[in-house]
Amino acid sequence: MSVAADTSFTHFTRTAERAANQVISAYSTSFGLACRLLGSRHRQHVRNIYALVRVADELVDGVTAEAGLSYQEQCDALTHFIAETHRAVKLGYSSDLIIHAFAQTARTAGIDDSLIDPFFDSMRMDLGERSEAPAAPLRFDSDAHDGYVHGSAEVVGLMCLRVFMRDENIDDGDAAALEYGASRLGAAFQNINFLRDLADDTTRLGRSYLGTSDHLEDRDRMEWVSTIRAQLADANAVIPMLPRDARAAVRSALALFQALTDRIEQTTVDELYRHRVRVPDAVKAGLAARAVASTWMELHR
Template sequence: MSVATDTSFTHFTRTAERAANQVISAYSTSFGLACRLLGSRHRQHVRNIYALVRVADELVDGVTAEAGLSYQEQCEALTHFIDETHRAVQLGYSSDLIIHAFAQTARAARIDQSLIDPFFDSMRMDLGEQTEAAPQSAPLRRFDADAHDGYVHGSAEVVGLMCLRVFMRDEKIDDGDAAALEYGASRLGAAFQNINFLRDLADDTTRLGRSYLGTSDHLEDQDRMEWVRTIRAQLADANAVIPLLPRDARAAVRSASALFQALTDRIEQTTVDELYRSRVRVPDAVKAGLAARAVASTWMELHK
């Protein structure tokens, strides 16, 4: 490869990474804050993962429909995105900037089809077997326990495992610690997703016509509390293995976990009827405080 070609590829890749960063800044201030706490060797890779996941999620959550694509055209758009992702991971290049950035991360961290395919399976579940009817007139799609678990594995647990592969790509650990970290990463991803299901009850049921948390038409407060207990157990399992992570990943993971614990606290104090009307949020000042405490806690852990 000539010097000129190498320079062109590097420039293109850096441009792709800037595009991935723009996706994060546009869609998630919380995730962006946590990423800033990562060591520099991890930061861009995690941003690249988030960007691909977010673009795919938007594709199935209404952007293509609002652009006027028919259901069949939406399915074709998702299939094209999936095929291009697989091609880019194999070749190390895509003309799609977001996919190109992800491919660099996947190749560096050995993120393979065992994680990529389940994610896209969940995206296909979101499209479902729709009709051309408007969402308002379509029946509510209900996820029973098995469908919920399968969806959460693909949409969230494997994303946590992708990030874990980034964090551990240069580390040598024994099989026991590796298994514990994988379990913790999966549990953290599941907790994040279940919290977002509760936060997004209004949008999921009214705009998207999906009920991820059960087969009933309307959750009750006892259902909310059961999910809160499940989420707290998932977060506890994830927090237990944070000390096994590399030092330059711990503060960021602690910060993200603390934010979702704060969201869980607020959800616990919010009735189901309120959740069906509005989205629970944590103020920016509180987020900043949680991040600062995560940094301080990690510093103290490392300097005992």
């Protein structure tokens, strides 16, 4: 059955969105759960953002290498992905379904180069710089860590914030507070994932995002836990400033990462280097339910 010419673009865009949804289903049950708590006007846009970020992340995290691409070919693949993203945001179309879906969201929510470029800068950092394999392990000092976290996570939080606030009228002070909270939440999520992924990052990818030493100590773990708790607290403080139909989802995601932080605090560094800390699905569901209940009570006081 053919699609009428005047609806072909809409049909293509809906297909692109379904592709984005499949990326989330395949890679993150936790993020998918939080997205379901978003209001319908936000839900697909956030899924579109996640899909682009995930595909780019997979590109630099081993998929291209396992496909047999040389280092230069991996760099070329990322360069092509970046160029196509910019082209799609400018034109409103890409033959790449994931990029096309993201471009619709970017154009709707005002996600521009000030957020897109730092993200891709961090993806380039993951590939590192080398002339031939094998590469030396990548070790991020404090400045490199902060720059990487800004691009890989803080700007993603800011992209989502632009989706949430696209129809809102707020003053500069509130906007600055929300941007700070979104950045802090993104940073917390990334730092937690660095601790969760110590084993994979170290053994498979040869990366050390949390310092230049060969092996973290338990005191380092506790310092990062303290940093993360402060970041989560700053993010939690601005949730009541979000639109009503975004609060439960953000609370749910924040609660999940608080639970992960609690588990990391009780897990030695040696254990973190052996396995990834997880929260059981039943606990995730309970956290989501409490986030919904908390938001309902907040809105009906």
